[in-house]
Amino acid sequence: MSEVDLEAKIPNNVGLRDNKRLMKALETWQPAFLEWWKDLGPSDFNEDQIYLRTAVGVGKGGWAHFDYVKMPEYRWGIFLAEGPEDRKIHFGDHLGEEAWKEVPGEMRNRLRRLIVTQGDTEPASVEQQRLLGKTAPSLYDLRNLFQVNVEEGRHLWAMVYLLHTYFGKDGREEAEALLQRHSGDEDNPRILEAFNNPIETWVDFFCFTTFTDRDGKYQLAALAESAFDPLARSTQFMLTEEAFHMQTGENGVGRILHRTAQLEKEGKDAKSEGGIPFDIMQKYINYWASASMDLFGGEDSTNAAESFSMGLKGRYREGDGIYSDPRALEQNYKAEIPTPDGKLEEKEIPLRRAMNALLLDSYVQDCKRITMRWNRDLEKLGTDFRVVFPSKRFNRKQGIYAGHYYDPEGTPITEAEWNAKIASWLPSEEDRAYVKSCMKPVYEKGKIANWIAPPPTGVNGQPFDFEYVKFH
Amino acid sequence: MTSRLVYVCEGGDCTEKGSVELFEQLRNLLHEWDPKEEKIRVRKYPCFGGCEHGINITIWPDKIFYSHVKPEDLPDIAAHIKGGEPVKRLMGVVKPDVEEFIWQMLDCPY
Numbered sequence: 001m002s003e004v005d006l007e008a009k010i011p012n013n014v015g016l017r018d019n020k021r022l023m024k025a026l027e028t029w030q031p032a033f034l035e036w037w038k039d040l041g042p043s044d045f046n047e048d049q050i051y052l053r054t055a056v057g058v059g060k061g062g063w064a065h066f067d068y069v070k071m072p073e074y075r076w077g078i079f080l081a082e083g084p085e086d087r088k089i090h091f092g093d094h095l096g097e098e099a100w101k102e103v104p105g106e107m108r109n110r111l112r113r114l115i116v117t118q119g120d121t122e123p124a125s126v127e128q129q130r131l132l133g134k135t136a137p138s139l140y141d142l143r144n145l146f147q148v149n150v151e152e153g154r155h156l157w158a159m160v161y162l163l164h165t166y167f168g169k170d171g172r173e174e175a176e177a178l179l180q181r182h183s184g185d186e187d188n189p190r191i192l193e194a195f196n197n198p199i200e201t202w203v204d205f206f207c208f209t210t211f212t213d214r215d216g217k218y219q220l221a222a223l224a225e226s227a228f229d230p231l232a233r234s235t236q237f238m239l240t241e242e243a244f245h246m247q248t249g250e251n252g253v254g255r256i257l258h259r260t261a262q263l264e265k266e267g268k269d270a271k272s273e274g275g276i277p278f279d280i281m282q283k284y285i286n287y288w289a290s291a292s293m294d295l296f297g298g299e300d301s302t303n304a305a306e307s308f309s310m311g312l313k314g315r316y317r318e319g320d321g322i323y324s325d326p327r328a329l330e331q332n333y334k335a336e337i338p339t340p341d342g343k344l345e346e347k348e349i350p351l352r353r354a355m356n357a358l359l360l361d362s363y364v365q366d367c368k369r370i371t372m373r374w375n376r377d378l379e380k381l382g383t384d385f386r387v388v389f390p391s392k393r394f395n396r397k398q399g400i401y402a403g404h405y406y407d408p409e410g411t412p413i414t415e416a417e418w419n420a421k422i423a424s425w426l427p428s429e430e431d432r433a434y435v436k437s438c439m440k441p442v443y444e445k446g447k448i449a450n451w452i453a454p455p456p457t458g459v460n461g462q463p464f465d466f467e468y469v470k471f472h
Numbered sequence: 473m474t475s476r477l478v479y480v481c482e483g484g485d486c487t488e489k490g491s492v493e494l495f496e497q498l499r500n501l502l503h504e505w506d507p508k509e510e511k512i513r514v515r516k517y518p519c520f521g522g523c524e525h526g527i528n529i530t531i532w533p534d535k536i537f538y539s540h541v542k543p544e545d546l547p548d549i550a551a552h553i554k555g556g557e558p559v560k561r562l563m564g565v566v567k568p569d570v571e572e573f574i575w576q577m578l579d580c581p582y
């Protein structure tokens with residue numbers, strides 16, 4: 001592993017100084033990235049000083065530095081996690097072989113597609129969230145939004161580094177295309193559909209970072225097991241930063257629920273006080289949870305089987321050795337499959353073909369853990385409402401349950417029942433209009449909007465009323 | 473390869489309380505005894521959901537859930553891992569449903 005070079009134009013620990021050709025290629029891409037940031041990154045705040053965390057290394061003794069920085073001057077760097085030089089492949093057909101330092105020819109196209117798809121989501125989410133700063137509920141939240149945005153930008157850098165370094169001309173073209181596709185662009189949209197709709201409110205943002213970023217975590221975690229060592233190390237370090245993004249969401253939703261419970265406890269009607277009623281929160285959770293589950297892909301997938309057998313994507317925490325068969329050849333996955341008459345029938349899928357389903361199961365468990373945490377807080381506050389994480393069959397547009405109708409508990413229903421109940425399960429136009437009406441900026445130090453509770457602690461040991469953003 | 477694991481929580485609350493440093497200390501302590509991780513592997517885990525009671529450490533498949541762990545507790549935890557008695561004062565803090573849920577997450581049927 002190379003030393004951390006923080007003085008370079010592009011901070012890195014990948015020895016860019018020793019690879020002039022690569023350095024030049026990345027330095028050529030850098031102005032295009034900055035141009036993209038100014039055009040499609042957070043609007044209106046590029047001249048303000050934001051209290052941000054910047055990655056400055058990957059090792060022991062701290063990896064990040066906090067200080068005020070103008071976002072366009074953020075030091076987007078390229079960092080690979082530390083790891084043994086002689087790492088072995090720990091799953092799939094190549095089990096026990098040396099991990100690859102270069103891309104094997106026969107895996108080039110598949111690997112490039114995986115990296116491009118992952119890379120495409122990073123700038124996409126920044127584009128989706130670009131107007132949110134205008135309605136931030138507090139300086140603390142505004143700062144957190146920008147932290148998420150700059151780090152998604154750094155994750156783009158991580159994927160672009162891989163494309164430039166290991167995929168030659170094709171990789172350079174793909175890196176350029178990552179800045180040319182835009183969220184919601186009719187002619188040149190982002191690859192995954194969920195990244196083409198703007199995130200217009202902070203309720204959406206907190207749900208997105210809770211559920212959609214968490215899908216990202218699971219995809220990154222699967223890639224972090226990869227036999228292609230540079231990809232594994234890149235994604236391992238991305239996961240370190242991603243944890244904050246999910247925490248922002250998890251705490252954000254929790255703070256909204258907390259505030260609503262407080263209003264209720266005071267005998268006030270949440271809606272007439274500008275709070276977000278519980279039923280609306282549940283609908284937003286239903287919407288974002290189901291949309292995020294769609295990102296895992298088909299439950300029965302030969303594509304996923306091939307990525308596993310080739311050693312490109314592992315199961316969640318594969319490296320911990322928690323799976324009895326690292327080749328995944330001996331077992332079947334039990335799935336409930338819809339029958340033509342609308343019932344559910346148990347069917348066995350060869351385990352390798354069920355890799356997406358397994359990853360989704362890990363994700364669902366994680367989401368239920370969060371729900372339990374929110375509910376413990378609601379219980380403490382003495383309210384009867386409890387959040388329910390929807391069934392993985394509910395409102396699916398992808399996978400085996402797409403095209404069928406289920407209620408949030410996962411019970412099969414008819415289309416007519418679905419149509420009659422949809423407004424009580426998913427946000428209606430009226431709900432969205434109401435939530436939007438609550439989104440008013442609060443930029444005063446230590447103040448916060450009435451629909452969300454302040455956090456118990458601030459960032460990096462600072463209090464909530466710290467001046468997280470200094471306006472120019 | 474051993475399947476025994478000790479996980480240190482690196483969720484937001486546990487990290488705030490110093491779980492990153494605690495992980496390093498525990499790993500160093502256990503690596504003195506088991507440098508190649510042939511008896512137990514020491515890993516971080518994203519979050520156990522017992523956030524109010526962090527820092528949380530679990531041992532799997534033993535199903536031991538330690539809460540409110542402080543650096544001074546580590547020698548006792550290491551002694552337990554090496555074959556001693558579980559550290560009772562750090563157990564039974566989180567609600568049973570949280571604990572049970574974590575074992576469900578870790579008990580992979582595959």
